[in-house]
Amino acid sequence: xxxxxxxxxxxxxxxxxxxxxxxxxxxxxxxxxxxxxxxxxxxxxxxxxxxxxxxxxxxxxxxxxxxxxxxxxxxxxxxxxxxxxxxxxxxxxxxxxxxxxxxxxxxxxxxxxxxxxxxxxxxxxxxxxxxxxxxxxxxxxxxxxxxxxxxxxxxxxxxxxxxxxxxxxxxxxxxxxxxxxx
Numbered sequence: 737x738x739x740x741x742x743x744x745x746x747x748x749x750x751x752x753x754x755x756x757x758x759x760x761x762x763x764x765x766x767x768x769x770x771x772x773x774x775x776x777x778x779x780x781x782x783x784x785x786x787x788x789x790x791x792x793x794x795x796x797x798x799x800x801x802x803x804x805x806x807x808x809x810x811x812x813x814x815x816x817x818x819x820x821x822x823x824x825x826x827x828x829x830x831x832x833x834x835x836x837x838x839x840x841x842x843x844x845x846x847x848x849x850x851x852x853x854x855x856x857x858x859x860x861x862x863x864x865x866x867x868x869x870x871x872x873x874x875x876x877x878x879x880x881x882x883x884x885x886x887x888x889x890x891x892x893x894x895x896x897x898x899x900x901x902x903x904x905x906x907x908x909x910x911x912x913x914x915x916x917x918x
Contacts, residue, residue: 737764739774742833746826746852746870747819748774749835750807750844765809766867776846778869786864787812788857791892793882793899795854796799796820796908800915801876803849805869813862814838815855816892820880822916823850832889839863850917852880856891856899878915881908893895 740749751764761774771777788794793817798804820832834901835845847853849869882891882905893899 737767737770742835744819744828744831746815746821746828746848747833748776748846750846752842752844754842762824765844766807771910774875776807778803778849780807780867780869782868782871784866784868788860788862788864789900790860790874791897791900793854793893793901794859794905795882796852796880796884797854798822798852799870799873799876800869800878801918802873804872804918806847806853806866807844808837808847808853808855808864808866809842809844809864810837810839811863812839813839813857813859815857815859815862815864816893817845817855818853818889819845819847820852820887820889820907820911821850822852822880822914824916829916830887833888834890836892845914852914856879856884856893858892879904879908880911880914881905884908885912886911901916
């Protein structure tokens, strides 16, 4: 695995070694010792899988309790994945970084605890898998509105298209009013 730094040092793009032959491919998507060598020392406690149609935008989600780190990847289709630093004490507080994740490039994105997270589906359908470092807690879940002007996230949405959003995502708070971490 190759660990690639992003503009926010705590967020990593992980490029696996892929072994292709006439049967298909094999790749290692998680190896605890390699993760620990790169500072990812949290235990993963839950796996999630979402499937979404083209134009779906999920996010920006986080939990104020049971704070989750997420190791994310796409197994079908392509998404643009975004992590926003919401740790007030961080030098990159309020900054975001994004990456294209697809079944084709097989890359993963490490989104540490203390970040809001979301993705936009670019393909007809996308299957999105993620390992998380704490259990889901609906009472602690929060959402920052996807189009917050302060953050200015470029979701890679084609001109003239509107994202498909859940009611929860439509009601997200502004970054200015969001509960964040100290």
